[in-house]
Amino acid sequence: MRRLTKPKVYLVSRPSVDWDKVARLLADEGLPDIPESIRAGEDESAAIVEVSARLCYMSFGRGRKHIEDFIENLLSKGDGSVFEHVNYGFVITGVSRSLTHELVRHRAGFAYSQRSQRFVDESDSPFVVPPAIEEGSPEYAILRDALEKAARSYQELVDALEESIPGQLDLNEDGGGQGVFTTKWDRRKAIRQAARAVLPNATETKIFVTANVRAWRHFIEMRGAAFADWEIRRLALDILEMLQGEAPLLFGDFTIEELPDGTRTATPTHSKV
Secondary structure (H helix, E strand, O other), rough: OOOOOOOOOEEEEOOOOOOOHHHHHHHHHOOOOHHHOOOOOOHHHHHHHHHHHHHHHHOOOOOOHHHHHHHHEEEEEEEEOHHHHOEEEEEEEEEEEHEEEHHHHOOOEEEEEEEEEEOOOOOOEEEEEEOOOOOOOOOHHHHHHHHHHHHHHHHHHHHHHHHHHOOOOOOOOOOOOOOOOOHHHHHHHHHHHHHHHOOOOOOEEEEEEEEEHHHHHHHHHHHOOEEEEEEHHHHHHHHHHHHHHHHHHHOOOEEEEOOOOOOOEEEEEEOOO
């Protein structure tokens, strides 16, 4: 039985700008060209925010000349809607079903695609050790025994259901005939969806998560706080650090601090944008 202690996070999609179309828009509207109208330079995440915000007031070529001042003004005023145009997508592995039960509660601005326990065989799936439980401790021994028992119970239940659930009948050459299941996949799904009942929340899962900047900021603010579960807080900090590298103007106001227990928190200067 494999046990995991840390997630892996892969940034797989990021925003991009079609600068030719932006230039055409500015020309069609009789506005200054890109260097004068759009001050974000090569920072495409900031450029998307800038274009959408300036469009609201038709302020291209006017107002704040530095993109840092422009973004800071939006954050300080809480003009969050323009941040919804910028999306980042992550594939996350090595996290527990317990974590994703909390993650998918974040609905506005998020999209999810998660590994299915109905279709995927969980016989060899790892389990995620909660950060509060140290390897070698008495609590770790209790957890290990429970997880090993759950893994055995899952396999025993799959084997028993293979025997008790009838398979599909042979079909005629013309495709006629009747069977309990239309395909072998339907029967396999029925077995696994029943057997998964004994799997614990610690079962490892994989999930593709896409969200806009406003949604990611809210997630990090909520799940990066001291009151959040340790596992999802660690994930929030991992995602924050990656997004600060990708879009420092949009996530640079978060401060990361270490608590006495060794865990970390993230707090934004501009809350609830």
